Amino acid sequence: MAPALGDMEPAEAESVYFNEYPPPKALPKHEALARAFIELHVEANRRVVLVTSGGTTVPLETQTVRFIDNFSAGTRGATSAEYFLQQGYAVIFLHRQYSLLPYSRHYSHSTNCFLDFMDEAPPVVGAANQDDGSIVVRDEYQDQMRDVLRKYRYAKKNNRLLLLPFTTVAEYMFELRSMAKLMRPLGPNALFYLAAAVSDFFIPRNRMVEHKIQSSELPPEYEKDSAVGGEGDEIYTGENEAEPGSRKKLVINLDPVPKFLHRLVDGWAPDGSMVVSFKLETDPALLVYKARTALQRYSHHLVIGNLLSTRKWEVVFITPDAPHERWIRVPKARRSKSISGVEDQVGLAEIKKGGAAPTETRQ
Numbered sequence: 001m002a003p004a005l006g007d008m009e010p011a012e013a014e015s016v017y018f019n020e021y022p023p024p025k026a027l028p029k030h031e032a033l034a035r036a037f038i039e040l041h042v043e044a045n046r047r048v049v050l051v052t053s054g055g056t057t058v059p060l061e062t063q064t065v066r067f068i069d070n071f072s073a074g075t076r077g078a079t080s081a082e083y084f085l086q087q088g089y090a091v092i093f094l095h096r097q098y099s100l101l102p103y104s105r106h107y108s109h110s111t112n113c114f115l116d117f118m119d120e121a122p123p124v125v126g127a128a129n130q131d132d133g134s135i136v137v138r139d140e141y142q143d144q145m146r147d148v149l150r151k152y153r154y155a156k157k158n159n160r161l162l163l164l165p166f167t168t169v170a171e172y173m174f175e176l177r178s179m180a181k182l183m184r185p186l187g188p189n190a191l192f193y194l195a196a197a198v199s200d201f202f203i204p205r206n207r208m209v210e211h212k213i214q215s216s217e218l219p220p221e222y223e224k225d226s227a228v229g230g231e232g233d234e235i236y237t238g239e240n241e242a243e244p245g246s247r248k249k250l251v252i253n254l255d256p257v258p259k260f261l262h263r264l265v266d267g268w269a270p271d272g273s274m275v276v277s278f279k280l281e282t283d284p285a286l287l288v289y290k291a292r293t294a295l296q297r298y299s300h301h302l303v304i305g306n307l308l309s310t311r312k313w314e315v316v317f318i319t320p321d322a323p324h325e326r327w328i329r330v331p332k333a334r335r336s337k338s339i340s341g342v343e344d345q346v347g348l349a350e351i352k353k354g355g356a357a358p359t360e361t362r363q
């Protein structure tokens with residue numbers, strides 16, 4: 001049996017993994033856009049950050065009807081991108097398609113739908129056509145919306161923000177590798193800020209079925225083409241022993257996704273660049289341990305740990321140098337107002353400087 005990717009040396013796992021998948025269709029276009037974007041900012045000696053954001057999917061079928069998803073709305077990535085832009089960075093925003101985007105994130109949820117910010121314009125006194133049907137931003141939102149609009153326009157006009165979408169974990173890997181290599185001319189002006197929620201498990205392509213997995217019996221002539229295999233195969237459907245005669249159960253056997261952070265740090269990323277990764281856990285007892293282990297394993301610069309339930313108001317910075325562990329918390333009084341998270345509350349610049357209030361170091 002062929003060795004699992006997880007058991008191989010990182011460079012070998014890379015070549016096996018990337019040979020197995022066809023590159024995403026959009027990759028050549030994304031590379032051309034990124035190349036031009038990076039050249040522009042290299043010339044200006046500007047810092048460029050690759051922000052990854054949103055969750056990756058793991059398809060169960062080649063013609064995908066079902067997939068496994070990773071939790072992430074894209075709030076962390078989209079919010080952080082805005083703060084990087086504010087700090088003068090150019091941002092390559094590698095995001096899950098349809099997840100939150102910088103600036104538009106302020107108006108894209110059902111709780112803050114952009115329509116609630118709009119109104120019909122009041123009639124113009126004395127005008128021939130008093131009601132011309134135009135719409136306006138409601139008075140109480142003018143200041144906030146103007147502020148967001150100006151920042152958005154500035155980023156667009158000055159070519160500071162490049163939006164590149166992905167959906168599957170394989171697409172994400174291809175895009176990450178290409179972007180990192182394209183960023184080489186930036187040297188120490190390159191920063192990687194990996195907030196995307198990346199699947200830990202996947203179905204290798206050679207074990208994936210082509211067609212939609214069936215849950216009920218098919219006529220014999222179809223069984224061969226749509227077969228999902230029998231017991232012992234990687235994915236199989238079988239009788240539900242608990243309820244004989246009921247619909248089939250689905251059993252899926254997933255492989256670990258190769259940890260490409262190694263390759264990013266040691267191979268793809270430019271020398272002298274900075275790599276920041278995120279660690280998401282749900283068990284508070286594990287978070288610091290897992291974040292520390294990641295930092296030791298990949299020898300990069302910073303792991304930002306967060307718990308699913310508290311991610312909007314506290315994160316922990318795990319660094320190779322003292323203080324090694326540092327918590328940044330939004331004070332309780334400001335939490336209820338928080339729509340997006342730590343970044344909006346204390347500002348990414350403060351996080352970057354490492355000297356922001358409000359912070360607490362866990363004893």
Ligand code: 9Z3
Pocket residue numbers: 054071072073074075076077194195196197198199261277278279280306308311
């Ligand atoms: C994060 O931990 C992000 O902060 C969140 C942001 C996904 C929690 P939202 O988008 O949530 O604001 O709703 N990202 C985790 C990234 C991840 O999967 N990291 C890998 C790992 O933990 C390593 S790169 O193994």
